[in-house]
Amino acid sequence: MMIDFYYNFGPNPMKVALFLEEAGLPYRLVPVDMLRGEQFSPEIVELNPNSKLPIVVDDGVAIFDSNAILLYLAEKYQRFLPAAEHRAQLLSWLMFVATGLGPYSGQAVHFRHYAPEPKDYAVQRYAFEARRHYDVLEGHLANRQWMVGDAFSIVDMATWGWIRNMDYVLGPDARAELPNVVRLLAAIDARPAAQAAAGLREKHAFKAEFDKEARQAMFRHVEPAKQPAAQ
Numbered sequence: 001m002m003i004d005f006y007y008n009f010g011p012n013p014m015k016v017a018l019f020l021e022e023a024g025l026p027y028r029l030v031p032v033d034m035l036r037g038e039q040f041s042p043e044i045v046e047l048n049p050n051s052k053l054p055i056v057v058d059d060g061v062a063i064f065d066s067n068a069i070l071l072y073l074a075e076k077y078q079r080f081l082p083a084a085e086h087r088a089q090l091l092s093w094l095m096f097v098a099t100g101l102g103p104y105s106g107q108a109v110h111f112r113h114y115a116p117e118p119k120d121y122a123v124q125r126y127a128f129e130a131r132r133h134y135d136v137l138e139g140h141l142a143n144r145q146w147m148v149g150d151a152f153s154i155v156d157m158a159t160w161g162w163i164r165n166m167d168y169v170l171g172p173d174a175r176a177e178l179p180n181v182v183r184l185l186a187a188i189d190a191r192p193a194a195q196a197a198a199g200l201r202e203k204h205a206f207k208a209e210f211d212k213e214a215r216q217a218m219f220r221h222v223e224p225a226k227q228p229a230a231q
């Protein structure tokens with residue numbers, strides 16, 4: 001049994017890295033360099049028509065989208081699933097991360113750090129929505145140690161992928177106003193598996209320079225890649 005893990009160090013692949021390390025499953029790393037546009041290669045598109053990471057191929061079965069991967073692996077290997085009575089909460093919070101926390105945080109990063117001027121309205125909109133989702137987390141965690149039930153689960157892993165990037169998403173001042181989120185982050189960061197997942201950074205030199213090639217891969221709405229000549 002071997003799992004192929006197509007990854008980079010983005011928030012979404014890191015959730016899956018944490019699961020694989022926590023579960024102690026044997027896996028092979030397949031780095032995909034998104035600043036070089038490798039996510040658009042035929043091999044990747046075949047596995048994930050959406051051309052994004054992470055992707056896992058487990059026993060010949062390909063699965064994409066980080067939260068789907070977490071649920072799939074948790075159910076398959078019966079690890080890090082909240083108790084059955086918490087099933088509704090598991091689905092609600094996993095979808096909250098998948099459809100709210102993640103996308104709004106991602107767009108907040110885009111507008112805050114990458115968009116050209118004028119961008120005030122968009123920065124305000126996405127900073128507000130990202131922060132609103134973090135505030136929902138903060139309230140939810142006020143009287144509980146973990147996201148769902150009373151044990152560490154895949155929902156904490158999904159949340160970790162984003163909250164470990166809190167400063168970059170919300171700016172450095174937010175931390176002081178989100179003590180419960182910071183507490184969850186510290187509890188997960190202290191786990192050896194989280195340290196091993198973070199250590200994957202040393203295993204491959206991903207491209208760092210955000211040059212024209214990177215913009216052609218990441219910002220195709222403004223910098224379309226050169227199309228191959230018509231036959």
Ligand SMILES: N[C@@H](CCC(=O)N[C@@H](CS)C(=O)NCC(=O)O)C(=O)O
Pocket residue numbers: 008009010011012013034039051052053054064065066067102217218
């Ligand atoms: N909903 C997807 C989002 C995946 C995603 O946006 N991944 C980023 C890295 S964290 C990516 O592959 N970006 C490449 C691109 O946008 O071209 C998930 O949760 O897995």
